[in-house]
Amino acid sequence: MATINDNYLKLKAGYLFPEIARRVNAFAQANPDAQIIRLGIGDVTEPLPDACRHAMIQAVHDLGDRTTFKGYGPEQGYVWLREKIAVHDFQARGAAIEADEIFISDGSKCDTGNILDIFGRNNIIAVTDPVYPVYVDTNVMAGNTGEANDKGEYGGLVYLPVTAENNFTAEIPQQKVDLIYLCFPNNPTGATATKEHLKDWVNYARSQGSIIFFDAAYEAFITDPELPHSIYEIEGARECAIEFRSFSKNAGFTGTRCALTVVPKTLTAKAADGSNIELWKLWNRRQSTKFNGVSYIVQRGAEAVYSEEGQAQIKALVSFYLENAQIIRQQLTSAGLKVYGGVNAPYVWVKTPAGLTSWEFFDKLLQTVNVVGTPGSGFGAAGEGYFRISAFNSRENVEVAMQRITEKFSINFP
Numbered sequence: 071m072a073t074i075n076d077n078y079l080k081l082k083a084g085y086l087f088p089e090i091a092r093r094v095n096a097f098a099q100a101n102p103d104a105q106i107i108r109l110g111i112g113d114v115t116e117p118l119p120d121a122c123r124h125a126m127i128q129a130v131h132d133l134g135d136r137t138t139f140k141g142y143g144p145e146q147g148y149v150w151l152r153e154k155i156a157v158h159d160f161q162a163r164g165a166a167i168e169a170d171e172i173f174i175s176d177g178s179k180c181d182t183g184n185i186l187d188i189f190g191r192n193n194i195i196a197v198t199d200p201v202y203p204v205y206v207d208t209n210v211m212a213g214n215t216g217e218a219n220d221k222g223e224y225g226g227l228v229y230l231p232v233t234a235e236n237n238f239t240a241e242i243p244q245q246k247v248d249l250i251y252l253c254f255p256n257n258p259t260g261a262t263a264t265k266e267h268l269k270d271w272v273n274y275a276r277s278q279g280s281i282i283f284f285d286a287a288y289e290a291f292i293t294d295p296e297l298p299h300s301i302y303e304i305e306g307a308r309e310c311a312i313e314f315r316s317f318s319k320n321a322g323f324t325g326t327r328c329a330l331t332v333v334p335k336t337l338t339a340k341a342a343d344g345s346n347i348e349l350w351k352l353w354n355r356r357q358s359t360k361f362n363g364v365s366y367i368v369q370r371g372a373e374a375v376y377s378e379e380g381q382a383q384i385k386a387l388v389s390f391y392l393e394n395a396q397i398i399r400q401q402l403t404s405a406g407l408k409v410y411g412g413v414n415a416p417y418v419w420v421k422t423p424a425g426l427t428s429w430e431f432f433d434k435l436l437q438t439v440n441v442v443g444t445p446g447s448g449f450g451a452a453g454e455g456y457f458r459i460s461a462f463n464s465r466e467n468v469e470v471a472m473q474r475i476t477e478k479f480s481i482n483f484p
């Protein structure tokens with residue numbers, strides 16, 4: 071009889087988004103006239119930049135001509151794309167990353183999970199709480215955790231709480247951890263990290279021989295010139311960090327699929343015999359074996375992000391979402407709510423008023439103003455008492471939702 075990977079049985083059934091859908095559907099059925107506005111989504115809403123679309127159309131034509139046709143591309147991605155990324159996203163910011171340290175992929179979601187392939191099963195792993203659920207669930211699947219307790223915390227993981235009390239930046243752990251997941255600007259809290267905060271992490275990681283997984287999916291939303299976009303802007307990060315980037319949120323590629331992972335050649339970890347092994351070699355081997363590259367068409371689309379028009383268009387796209395975030399911040403504040411994030415990030419993290427739990431606030435918002443957000447507790451126990459509002463939406467939806475909240479939502483609940 072075939073057997074399964076029993077680790078999958080430890081997974082808490084995808085609870086958050088199905089439960090949101092269940093409550094919204096029940097409400098919609100009971101109130102068929104309600105115009106429900108969904109501000110819970112983590113997906114982009116605006117169309118692909120023209121520059122990317124035109125490049126993809128041209129790429130389709132290339133494939134239609136036998137002299138320019140492309141079959142399998144390099145598993146690591148085309149050199150012309152990797153070089154542009156190295157220059158624009160890293161070297162221009164003083165981060166010494168070379169094109170051959172960049173691996174193109176079809177998503178940061180898969181890469182943040184797949185990266186565990188090249189690490190041992192005995193590492194001590196730290197995640198923030200609240201957290202992007204992919205980091206946790208992929209460790210459960212890989213067998214790196216025990217069972218979940220009733221708060222949804224898995225045995226064996228080190229949870230680093232991030233709340234208003236620590237300004238949404240995790241304290242450096244007292245104990246030794248081997249792998250650390252950091253996400254800045256953060257999903258779900260919208261928090262950012264200063265150079266000093268990242269320096270503390272890099273120093274910790276180097277002193278312990280740990281590896282930082284740095285998820286920079288939202289770096290394009292950084293407007294404050296003092297904030298680092300890449301962990302490699304910090305000295306020593308080439309010796310302790312892997313960075314994940316994506317074209318999903320800056321260029322609207324959530325459905326098109328293109329991302330990248332940076333594995334510096336100077337990064338090593340220990341083999342069972344105690345020798346230091348270059349992680350670049352392992353990731354290169356892993357990708358060459360299990361991955362056959364991102365389509366030529368999509369990589370040409372991603373390349374166009376670095377053209378003059380492309381840069382202007384993605385800037386406009388990001389500014390549009392940031393203006394949404396600004397409207398959300400302003401209106402929620404004037405409705406008497408305490409808000410965080412949403413300045414260098416597309417997420418606004420709201421403190422629930424009057425001691426409501428995240429789910430109580432969810433129900434209240436749905437019932438009184440027909441607006442849907444995401445309960446903070448769904449991202450981890452320390453997210454209880456918070457609520458995520460996404461700026462990924464049309465201007466009209468944001469304005470109507472905020473108008474309803476300022477006009478009809480009372481925080482002085484009976």
Ligand SMILES: *Cc1c(COP(=O)(O)O)cnc(C)c1O
Nearest residue numbers: 177178179202257287316318329
């Ligand atoms: C959206 C998002 C990504 C990007 O994932 P893709 O698979 O590249 O679309 C990565 N990390 C976080 C935290 C995200 O929210």
